[in-house]
Amino acid sequence: MLTRRVARVHGLREAALSLPLLGPLPGDLVKLILRLLPLDRRLRAREVCRGWRFFLNDASFWTHVDLSPSCGVNPRFLDSWRRGLALLRAACVCAKGGLQSVDLSGVTYCTPFVLQWLDSASAVDKASLRDLVAPPPRRLDVEQVTALCRALPLCRERCGVECGVEC
Amino acid sequence: MLRAVEALPLLGCEPPFALLTINDLIVYFVEGGEQAFLNLASALSGHKGMEKLFIHTAPLGARATVDALLDAAISAGIKDACFGGCGLTPTALPALGRLLHSPGFASLKVWNGHQDAAIFESPSMPVFCEALRNSKSLRRLWLMGVNLWADIAAASQLIAAMEGLTALRELSIEGNCTDVTPETQRAAGECLARFIACSTSLRVLNLANNRLGDPGMTPIFQALGRNTCLEKLNFGLVNGEHISAEFAHDVVLPAVRATTRLRELNGLQWVDADDDADEEDDEEELLPELQEVEDILAARRRADEEAA
Numbered sequence: 001m002l003t004r005r006v007a008r009v010h011g012l013r014e015a016a017l018s019l020p021l022l023g024p025l026p027g028d029l030v031k032l033i034l035r036l037l038p039l040d041r042r043l044r045a046r047e048v049c050r051g052w053r054f055f056l057n058d059a060s061f062w063t064h065v066d067l068s069p070s071c072g073v074n075p076r077f078l079d080s081w082r083r084g085l086a087l088l089r090a091a092c093v094c095a096k097g098g099l100q101s102v103d104l105s106g107v108t109y110c111t112p113f114v115l116q117w118l119d120s121a122s123a124v125d126k127a128s129l130r131d132l133v134a135p136p137p138r139r140l141d142v143e144q145v146t147a148l149c150r151a152l153p154l155c156r157e158r159c160g161v162e163c164g165v166e167c
Numbered sequence: 168m169l170r171a172v173e174a175l176p177l178l179g180c181e182p183p184f185a186l187l188t189i190n191d192l193i194v195y196f197v198e199g200g201e202q203a204f205l206n207l208a209s210a211l212s213g214h215k216g217m218e219k220l221f222i223h224t225a226p227l228g229a230r231a232t233v234d235a236l237l238d239a240a241i242s243a244g245i246k247d248a249c250f251g252g253c254g255l256t257p258t259a260l261p262a263l264g265r266l267l268h269s270p271g272f273a274s275l276k277v278w279n280g281h282q283d284a285a286i287f288e289s290p291s292m293p294v295f296c297e298a299l300r301n302s303k304s305l306r307r308l309w310l311m312g313v314n315l316w317a318d319i320a321a322a323s324q325l326i327a328a329m330e331g332l333t334a335l336r337e338l339s340i341e342g343n344c345t346d347v348t349p350e351t352q353r354a355a356g357e358c359l360a361r362f363i364a365c366s367t368s369l370r371v372l373n374l375a376n377n378r379l380g381d382p383g384m385t386p387i388f389q390a391l392g393r394n395t396c397l398e399k400l401n402f403g404l405v406n407g408e409h410i411s412a413e414f415a416h417d418v419v420l421p422a423v424r425a426t427t428r429l430r431e432l433n434g435l436q437w438v439d440a441d442d443d444a445d446e447e448d449d450e451e452e453l454l455p456e457l458q459e460v461e462d463i464l465a466a467r468r469r470a471d472e473e474a475a
Binding site: 055124136139149154155158160161162 | 177186195
Protein backbone atom coordinates (compact mmCIF):
# COMPACT_ATOMS: atom_id res chain seq x y z
CA MET A 1 0.00 0.00 0.00
CA LEU A 2 2.71 2.42 1.10
CA THR A 3 4.87 1.42 -1.84
CA ARG A 4 1.99 2.05 -4.21
CA ARG A 5 1.37 5.49 -2.68
CA VAL A 6 5.09 6.39 -2.88
CA ALA A 7 5.10 5.23 -6.47
CA ARG A 8 2.07 7.37 -7.23
CA VAL A 9 3.64 10.47 -5.63
CA HIS A 10 6.88 9.69 -7.41
CA GLY A 11 4.96 9.36 -10.66
CA LEU A 12 3.27 12.70 -10.13
CA ARG A 13 6.60 14.31 -9.37
CA GLU A 14 8.10 12.82 -12.50
CA ALA A 15 5.10 14.00 -14.45
CA ALA A 16 5.46 17.48 -13.00
CA LEU A 17 9.13 17.67 -13.80
CA SER A 18 8.73 16.26 -17.28
CA LEU A 19 5.78 18.50 -18.21
CA PRO A 20 6.56 21.39 -20.50
CA LEU A 21 5.45 23.90 -17.87
CA LEU A 22 6.41 27.01 -19.77
CA GLY A 23 7.91 25.67 -22.98
CA PRO A 24 11.52 24.58 -22.93
CA LEU A 25 12.56 26.80 -20.00
CA PRO A 26 14.80 25.27 -17.33
CA GLY A 27 13.06 24.22 -14.12
CA ASP A 28 14.77 26.84 -11.97
CA LEU A 29 13.65 29.59 -14.30
CA VAL A 30 10.07 28.28 -14.27
CA LYS A 31 10.19 28.29 -10.47
CA LEU A 32 11.38 31.87 -10.50
CA ILE A 33 8.58 32.90 -12.85
CA LEU A 34 5.95 31.19 -10.71
CA ARG A 35 7.42 32.82 -7.61
CA LEU A 36 7.01 36.24 -9.24
CA LEU A 37 3.33 35.70 -9.98
CA PRO A 38 0.93 37.72 -7.81
CA LEU A 39 -0.51 35.65 -4.98
CA ASP A 40 -4.02 35.24 -6.46
CA ARG A 41 -2.64 34.09 -9.83
CA ARG A 42 -0.20 31.72 -8.18
CA LEU A 43 -3.10 30.14 -6.31
CA ARG A 44 -5.06 29.83 -9.57
CA ALA A 45 -2.05 28.34 -11.30
CA ARG A 46 -2.37 25.36 -8.96
CA GLU A 47 -5.69 24.55 -10.65
CA VAL A 48 -4.25 24.38 -14.18
CA CYS A 49 -3.24 20.73 -14.00
CA ARG A 50 -1.95 18.09 -11.60
CA GLY A 51 1.60 18.74 -12.69
CA TRP A 52 1.43 22.43 -11.87
CA ARG A 53 -0.35 21.66 -8.61
CA PHE A 54 2.42 19.29 -7.64
CA PHE A 55 5.04 21.81 -8.62
CA LEU A 56 3.38 24.57 -6.57
CA ASN A 57 2.94 22.20 -3.65
CA ASP A 58 6.40 23.24 -2.53
CA ALA A 59 5.86 25.37 0.62
CA SER A 60 8.71 27.68 -0.34
CA PHE A 61 6.37 29.30 -2.90
CA TRP A 62 4.12 30.54 -0.13
CA THR A 63 6.38 31.70 2.70
CA HIS A 64 6.15 35.39 1.75
CA VAL A 65 2.67 36.84 1.30
CA ASP A 66 2.79 40.10 -0.60
CA LEU A 67 -0.32 42.26 -0.56
CA SER A 68 1.59 45.54 -0.87
CA PRO A 69 0.50 48.33 -3.25
CA SER A 70 2.78 46.97 -5.97
CA CYS A 71 1.90 43.28 -5.48
CA GLY A 72 -0.11 42.96 -8.70
CA VAL A 73 -2.95 41.07 -6.99
CA ASN A 74 -6.41 41.74 -8.42
CA PRO A 75 -7.69 44.90 -6.63
CA ARG A 76 -10.92 43.12 -5.64
CA PHE A 77 -8.86 41.21 -3.07
CA LEU A 78 -7.43 44.45 -1.72
CA ASP A 79 -10.72 46.29 -1.23
CA SER A 80 -12.85 43.49 0.25
CA TRP A 81 -11.70 42.18 3.60
CA ARG A 82 -13.57 38.88 3.15
CA ARG A 83 -11.84 38.10 -0.14
CA GLY A 84 -8.52 39.33 1.27
CA LEU A 85 -8.90 37.11 4.29
CA ALA A 86 -9.73 34.10 2.11
CA LEU A 87 -6.64 34.73 0.01
CA LEU A 88 -4.42 35.06 3.05
CA ARG A 89 -5.79 31.88 4.61
CA ALA A 90 -5.27 29.95 1.35
CA ALA A 91 -1.64 31.10 1.28
CA CYS A 92 -1.18 30.03 4.92
CA VAL A 93 -2.46 26.54 4.10
CA CYS A 94 -0.03 26.26 1.20
CA ALA A 95 2.86 27.49 3.37
CA LYS A 96 2.33 24.47 5.66
CA GLY A 97 3.52 26.24 8.76
CA GLY A 98 6.43 27.95 7.01
CA LEU A 99 4.91 31.42 6.72
CA GLN A 100 7.67 34.01 7.19
CA SER A 101 6.37 37.39 6.12
CA VAL A 102 3.04 39.07 5.44
CA ASP A 103 2.88 42.52 3.87
CA LEU A 104 -0.64 43.95 3.97
CA SER A 105 0.32 47.53 3.13
CA GLY A 106 -1.75 47.50 -0.06
CA VAL A 107 -5.11 46.56 1.41
CA THR A 108 -7.63 49.36 1.68
CA TYR A 109 -10.31 48.10 4.05
CA CYS A 110 -10.80 49.85 7.35
CA THR A 111 -11.55 46.81 9.52
CA PRO A 112 -8.93 45.59 12.02
CA PHE A 113 -8.09 43.04 9.36
CA VAL A 114 -4.80 41.92 10.78
CA LEU A 115 -6.45 41.02 14.09
CA GLN A 116 -9.25 39.16 12.31
CA TRP A 117 -6.66 37.10 10.48
CA LEU A 118 -4.60 36.45 13.61
CA ASP A 119 -7.69 35.19 15.43
CA SER A 120 -8.05 32.45 12.86
CA ALA A 121 -4.34 31.81 12.12
CA SER A 122 -2.81 28.63 13.44
CA ALA A 123 -0.26 28.65 16.24
CA VAL A 124 2.32 27.31 13.78
CA ASP A 125 1.75 30.21 11.38
CA LYS A 126 2.06 32.70 14.23
CA ALA A 127 5.23 31.03 15.48
CA SER A 128 6.97 31.03 12.11
CA LEU A 129 6.04 34.60 11.14
CA ARG A 130 8.93 37.03 11.37
CA ASP A 131 7.70 40.14 9.53
CA LEU A 132 4.26 41.69 9.45
CA VAL A 133 3.18 44.96 7.85
CA ALA A 134 -0.35 45.89 8.94
CA PRO A 135 -2.83 47.58 6.58
CA PRO A 136 -2.31 51.35 6.73
CA PRO A 137 -5.91 52.62 6.54
CA ARG A 138 -6.87 51.15 9.88
CA ARG A 139 -4.69 52.40 12.68
CA LEU A 140 -4.75 50.25 15.79
CA ASP A 141 -5.36 51.52 19.27
CA VAL A 142 -2.98 50.72 22.09
CA GLU A 143 -5.00 47.71 23.22
CA GLN A 144 -5.00 46.22 19.73
CA VAL A 145 -1.27 46.82 19.27
CA THR A 146 -0.65 45.14 22.59
CA ALA A 147 -2.71 42.12 21.47
CA LEU A 148 -0.81 42.01 18.18
CA CYS A 149 2.62 42.17 19.80
CA ARG A 150 1.70 39.53 22.38
CA ALA A 151 0.35 37.19 19.69
CA LEU A 152 3.54 37.55 17.64
CA PRO A 153 6.40 37.90 20.13
CA LEU A 154 9.10 36.96 17.61
CA CYS A 155 7.75 38.98 14.71
CA ARG A 156 8.74 42.45 13.58
CA GLU A 157 5.46 44.36 13.30
CA ARG A 158 4.91 47.58 11.40
CA CYS A 159 1.60 49.41 11.88
CA GLY A 160 -0.18 52.70 12.45
CA VAL A 161 -1.20 53.58 16.00
CA GLU A 162 -3.89 55.84 17.34
CA CYS A 163 -3.67 56.97 20.97
CA GLY A 164 -5.81 59.07 23.23
CA VAL A 165 -9.19 58.43 21.66
CA GLU A 166 -11.59 61.21 22.44
CA CYS A 167 -14.92 60.37 24.02
CA MET B 168 -10.57 56.86 28.02
CA LEU B 169 -7.16 56.20 26.54
CA ARG B 170 -4.55 58.88 26.88
CA ALA B 171 -1.52 60.02 24.99
CA VAL B 172 0.65 58.70 27.80
CA GLU B 173 -0.23 55.20 26.60
CA ALA B 174 1.88 55.79 23.51
CA LEU B 175 5.04 56.01 25.60
CA PRO B 176 5.73 52.25 26.10
CA LEU B 177 5.10 51.68 22.40
CA LEU B 178 7.48 54.43 21.35
CA GLY B 179 10.03 53.31 23.90
CA CYS B 180 9.97 49.73 22.49
CA GLU B 181 9.41 48.32 25.96
CA PRO B 182 8.21 44.67 26.15
CA PRO B 183 6.09 43.41 24.44
CA PHE B 184 6.76 46.13 21.85
CA ALA B 185 10.46 45.42 21.32
CA LEU B 186 10.01 44.53 17.64
CA LEU B 187 7.29 47.08 16.90
CA THR B 188 7.81 49.85 14.36
CA ILE B 189 5.11 52.49 14.32
CA ASN B 190 4.59 53.63 10.77
CA ASP B 191 2.28 56.46 11.63
CA LEU B 192 1.09 57.78 14.96
CA ILE B 193 -2.01 59.78 15.76
CA VAL B 194 -2.13 61.30 19.20
CA TYR B 195 -5.22 62.98 20.57
CA PHE B 196 -4.49 64.94 23.70
CA VAL B 197 -7.43 65.06 26.01
CA GLU B 198 -5.45 65.88 29.10
CA GLY B 199 -1.91 66.39 30.31
CA GLY B 200 0.14 69.53 30.67
CA GLU B 201 3.54 70.52 29.41
CA GLN B 202 5.18 67.46 30.97
CA ALA B 203 3.01 65.16 28.81
CA PHE B 204 4.42 66.80 25.68
CA LEU B 205 7.97 66.61 26.94
CA ASN B 206 7.54 62.91 27.76
CA LEU B 207 6.07 62.24 24.34
CA ALA B 208 8.87 64.21 22.68
CA SER B 209 11.49 62.28 24.61
CA ALA B 210 9.98 58.90 23.61
CA LEU B 211 9.41 59.99 20.02
CA SER B 212 13.00 61.10 19.46
CA GLY B 213 14.24 57.56 20.11
CA HIS B 214 11.76 55.79 17.82
CA LYS B 215 13.11 55.05 14.36
CA GLY B 216 11.17 54.24 11.22
CA MET B 217 8.11 56.38 11.83
CA GLU B 218 6.97 58.36 8.81
CA LYS B 219 3.78 60.15 9.83
CA LEU B 220 2.87 62.03 12.98
CA PHE B 221 -0.55 63.54 13.57
CA ILE B 222 -1.09 65.59 16.72
CA HIS B 223 -4.68 66.57 17.35
CA THR B 224 -6.27 68.99 19.82
CA ALA B 225 -3.03 69.47 21.71
CA PRO B 226 -2.34 72.94 23.07
CA LEU B 227 0.99 73.67 21.38
CA GLY B 228 1.07 77.40 22.03
CA ALA B 229 4.12 77.42 24.32
CA ARG B 230 7.47 77.60 22.60
CA ALA B 231 9.19 75.05 24.85
CA THR B 232 6.64 72.33 24.09
CA VAL B 233 6.38 72.92 20.37
CA ASP B 234 10.18 73.10 20.06
CA ALA B 235 10.61 69.83 21.96
CA LEU B 236 7.94 68.00 19.98
CA LEU B 237 9.06 69.20 16.56
CA ASP B 238 12.74 68.59 17.26
CA ALA B 239 11.79 65.07 18.37
CA ALA B 240 9.84 64.62 15.12
CA ILE B 241 12.93 65.69 13.17
CA SER B 242 15.12 63.28 15.07
CA ALA B 243 12.62 60.45 14.50
CA GLY B 244 12.82 61.14 10.76
CA ILE B 245 9.16 62.11 10.32
CA LYS B 246 8.32 62.85 6.69
CA ASP B 247 4.66 63.74 7.08
CA ALA B 248 3.39 65.87 9.98
CA CYS B 249 -0.11 67.13 10.82
CA PHE B 250 -1.11 69.52 13.56
CA GLY B 251 -4.88 69.80 13.89
CA GLY B 252 -6.55 72.13 16.34
CA CYS B 253 -3.28 72.69 18.17
CA GLY B 254 -3.51 76.48 18.34
CA LEU B 255 -0.06 77.00 16.83
CA THR B 256 1.26 80.54 17.22
CA PRO B 257 4.15 82.45 15.61
CA THR B 258 6.44 80.93 18.26
CA ALA B 259 6.13 77.62 16.36
CA LEU B 260 7.56 79.06 13.14
CA PRO B 261 11.29 78.47 13.81
CA ALA B 262 10.60 74.83 14.75
CA LEU B 263 8.31 74.36 11.73
CA GLY B 264 11.10 75.79 9.61
CA ARG B 265 13.54 73.21 11.00
CA LEU B 266 11.00 70.48 10.24
CA LEU B 267 10.67 71.68 6.64
CA HIS B 268 14.44 71.70 6.37
CA SER B 269 14.86 68.11 7.61
CA PRO B 270 15.98 65.61 4.94
CA GLY B 271 13.18 64.13 2.84
CA PHE B 272 10.39 65.97 4.64
CA ALA B 273 7.36 65.75 2.31
CA SER B 274 4.11 66.88 3.87
CA LEU B 275 3.06 69.51 6.40
CA LYS B 276 -0.57 69.99 7.38
CA VAL B 277 -1.61 72.68 9.83
CA TRP B 278 -5.15 73.65 10.66
CA ASN B 279 -5.74 75.76 13.69
CA GLY B 280 -9.49 75.73 13.51
CA HIS B 281 -10.18 79.24 14.70
CA GLN B 282 -9.80 82.33 12.65
CA ASP B 283 -8.34 84.63 15.28
CA ALA B 284 -5.09 82.72 15.60
CA ALA B 285 -2.65 84.08 13.04
CA ILE B 286 0.56 82.07 12.76
CA PHE B 287 2.32 83.84 9.96
CA GLU B 288 3.45 87.09 11.49
CA SER B 289 6.79 88.77 11.82
CA PRO B 290 9.42 88.53 13.26
CA SER B 291 9.72 84.73 12.83
CA MET B 292 8.45 84.79 9.24
CA PRO B 293 11.83 85.25 7.47
CA VAL B 294 13.24 82.12 9.14
CA PHE B 295 10.23 80.02 8.13
CA CYS B 296 10.13 81.45 4.60
CA GLU B 297 13.83 80.74 4.13
CA ALA B 298 13.32 77.12 5.19
CA LEU B 299 10.30 76.84 2.89
CA ARG B 300 12.19 78.34 -0.05
CA ASN B 301 15.04 75.87 0.42
CA SER B 302 12.84 72.78 0.80
CA LYS B 303 13.65 70.31 -1.96
CA SER B 304 11.26 67.53 -0.99
CA LEU B 305 8.05 69.22 0.21
CA ARG B 306 5.16 67.79 -1.84
CA ARG B 307 2.09 68.78 0.17
CA LEU B 308 1.41 71.90 2.24
CA TRP B 309 -1.86 72.59 4.04
CA LEU B 310 -2.17 75.86 5.93
CA MET B 311 -5.83 75.80 6.89
CA GLY B 312 -7.64 78.14 9.25
CA VAL B 313 -4.47 80.05 10.15
CA ASN B 314 -5.84 83.53 9.41
CA LEU B 315 -3.39 83.85 6.55
CA TRP B 316 -4.79 87.10 5.13
CA ALA B 317 -4.67 88.96 8.45
CA ASP B 318 -1.27 90.30 7.43
CA ILE B 319 -1.17 90.63 3.65
CA ALA B 320 2.55 91.50 3.62
CA ALA B 321 3.43 88.35 5.57
CA ALA B 322 1.10 86.23 3.40
CA SER B 323 2.73 87.62 0.23
CA GLN B 324 6.15 86.83 1.66
CA LEU B 325 5.03 83.27 2.44
CA ILE B 326 3.47 82.60 -0.95
CA ALA B 327 6.47 84.12 -2.72
CA ALA B 328 8.65 81.62 -0.86
CA MET B 329 6.69 78.78 -2.48
CA GLU B 330 7.36 79.98 -6.01
CA GLY B 331 10.59 78.06 -6.41
CA LEU B 332 9.40 74.79 -4.88
CA THR B 333 9.85 72.24 -7.63
CA ALA B 334 8.50 69.28 -5.66
CA LEU B 335 5.30 70.92 -4.35
CA ARG B 336 2.24 69.12 -5.77
CA GLU B 337 -0.57 70.18 -3.46
CA LEU B 338 -1.34 73.40 -1.63
CA SER B 339 -4.39 74.04 0.51
CA ILE B 340 -5.10 77.34 2.23
CA GLU B 341 -8.74 76.50 2.94
CA GLY B 342 -10.52 78.41 5.68
CA ASN B 343 -8.44 81.60 5.58
CA CYS B 344 -11.09 84.25 5.09
CA THR B 345 -10.16 87.70 3.91
CA ASP B 346 -11.79 90.66 5.65
CA VAL B 347 -14.00 90.92 2.53
CA THR B 348 -12.73 94.38 1.57
CA PRO B 349 -11.96 94.63 -2.17
CA GLU B 350 -8.40 95.81 -1.40
CA THR B 351 -7.57 92.73 0.68
CA GLN B 352 -9.31 90.43 -1.78
CA ARG B 353 -7.39 91.95 -4.70
CA ALA B 354 -4.05 91.78 -2.85
CA ALA B 355 -4.68 88.15 -1.86
CA GLY B 356 -5.70 87.24 -5.41
CA GLU B 357 -2.68 88.95 -6.92
CA CYS B 358 -0.15 87.15 -4.75
CA LEU B 359 -1.82 83.82 -5.48
CA ALA B 360 -1.89 84.69 -9.18
CA ARG B 361 1.87 85.33 -9.21
CA PHE B 362 2.40 81.95 -7.58
CA ILE B 363 0.08 80.13 -10.02
CA ALA B 364 1.70 81.78 -13.03
CA CYS B 365 5.22 80.71 -12.13
CA SER B 366 4.56 77.31 -10.56
CA THR B 367 5.84 74.40 -12.60
CA SER B 368 4.86 71.56 -10.31
CA LEU B 369 1.61 72.31 -8.45
CA ARG B 370 -1.22 69.89 -9.34
CA VAL B 371 -3.85 70.70 -6.70
CA LEU B 372 -4.78 74.08 -5.25
CA ASN B 373 -7.52 74.43 -2.65
CA LEU B 374 -8.74 77.98 -1.98
CA ALA B 375 -12.06 77.03 -0.37
CA ASN B 376 -13.64 79.41 2.11
CA ASN B 377 -11.20 82.25 1.48
CA ARG B 378 -13.86 84.83 0.54
CA LEU B 379 -11.76 86.15 -2.31
CA GLY B 380 -14.73 87.67 -4.16
CA ASP B 381 -14.56 88.90 -7.75
CA PRO B 382 -11.55 91.18 -7.05
CA GLY B 383 -9.54 88.25 -5.73
CA MET B 384 -10.67 85.57 -8.18
CA THR B 385 -10.14 87.68 -11.32
CA PRO B 386 -6.29 87.76 -11.20
CA ILE B 387 -6.27 84.05 -10.30
CA PHE B 388 -8.29 83.12 -13.39
CA GLN B 389 -6.15 85.40 -15.53
CA ALA B 390 -3.02 83.61 -14.28
CA LEU B 391 -4.40 80.17 -15.12
CA GLY B 392 -3.62 80.66 -18.81
CA ARG B 393 0.09 80.94 -17.99
CA ASN B 394 0.10 77.81 -15.86
CA THR B 395 0.91 74.45 -17.42
CA CYS B 396 0.64 72.07 -14.48
CA LEU B 397 -2.44 72.78 -12.33
CA GLU B 398 -5.04 69.99 -12.60
CA LYS B 399 -7.48 70.66 -9.75
CA LEU B 400 -8.61 74.01 -8.44
CA ASN B 401 -11.18 74.42 -5.68
CA PHE B 402 -12.72 77.75 -4.74
CA GLY B 403 -15.35 76.32 -2.35
CA LEU B 404 -17.56 79.38 -2.09
CA VAL B 405 -19.31 79.55 1.26
CA ASN B 406 -22.70 80.62 2.51
CA GLY B 407 -23.82 83.80 0.77
CA GLU B 408 -21.07 83.79 -1.87
CA HIS B 409 -21.82 83.34 -5.55
CA ILE B 410 -20.45 84.41 -8.89
CA SER B 411 -22.45 86.34 -11.44
CA ALA B 412 -23.29 85.13 -14.95
CA GLU B 413 -21.23 88.02 -16.27
CA PHE B 414 -18.17 86.95 -14.24
CA ALA B 415 -18.61 83.37 -15.41
CA HIS B 416 -18.84 84.49 -19.02
CA ASP B 417 -16.09 87.14 -19.04
CA VAL B 418 -13.55 85.64 -16.64
CA VAL B 419 -14.09 81.96 -15.85
CA LEU B 420 -14.93 80.55 -19.27
CA PRO B 421 -12.08 82.24 -21.20
CA ALA B 422 -9.62 81.27 -18.44
CA VAL B 423 -10.62 77.60 -18.55
CA ARG B 424 -10.42 77.58 -22.36
CA ALA B 425 -6.90 79.01 -22.12
CA THR B 426 -5.66 76.27 -19.78
CA THR B 427 -4.24 73.00 -20.99
CA ARG B 428 -3.82 70.87 -17.86
CA LEU B 429 -6.84 71.87 -15.77
CA ARG B 430 -9.20 68.92 -15.22
CA GLU B 431 -11.35 69.92 -12.25
CA LEU B 432 -12.73 73.27 -11.15
CA ASN B 433 -14.86 72.97 -8.05
CA GLY B 434 -16.89 75.06 -5.68
CA LEU B 435 -17.76 78.02 -7.86
CA GLN B 436 -21.51 77.83 -7.38
CA TRP B 437 -22.71 77.71 -3.82
CA VAL B 438 -26.24 76.40 -3.30
CA ASP B 439 -28.25 77.48 -0.29
CA ALA B 440 -28.84 74.52 2.02
CA ASP B 441 -32.23 75.96 2.97
CA ASP B 442 -33.31 76.13 -0.63
CA ASP B 443 -36.47 74.11 -1.10
CA ALA B 444 -35.39 73.02 -4.54
CA ASP B 445 -34.33 69.41 -4.87
CA GLU B 446 -31.07 68.26 -6.40
CA GLU B 447 -32.44 68.08 -9.91
CA ASP B 448 -33.53 71.68 -9.72
CA ASP B 449 -30.12 72.67 -8.37
CA GLU B 450 -28.48 71.15 -11.40
CA GLU B 451 -30.85 73.02 -13.68
CA GLU B 452 -29.85 76.24 -11.93
CA LEU B 453 -26.19 75.84 -12.93
CA LEU B 454 -25.14 78.83 -15.00
CA PRO B 455 -24.82 77.92 -18.70
CA GLU B 456 -21.25 79.26 -18.69
CA LEU B 457 -20.34 77.00 -15.78
CA GLN B 458 -22.02 74.09 -17.52
CA GLU B 459 -19.81 74.76 -20.52
CA VAL B 460 -16.77 74.87 -18.24
CA GLU B 461 -17.78 71.51 -16.81
CA ASP B 462 -18.26 70.10 -20.33
CA ILE B 463 -14.79 71.25 -21.38
CA LEU B 464 -13.17 69.69 -18.32
CA ALA B 465 -15.19 66.46 -18.63
CA ALA B 466 -14.05 66.14 -22.25
CA ARG B 467 -10.44 66.51 -21.13
CA ARG B 468 -10.89 63.85 -18.46
CA ARG B 469 -12.43 61.47 -20.99
CA ALA B 470 -9.55 62.10 -23.38
CA ASP B 471 -7.10 61.30 -20.57
CA GLU B 472 -8.89 58.03 -19.84
CA GLU B 473 -8.90 57.04 -23.50
CA ALA B 474 -5.22 57.88 -23.84
CA ALA B 475 -4.47 55.77 -20.78
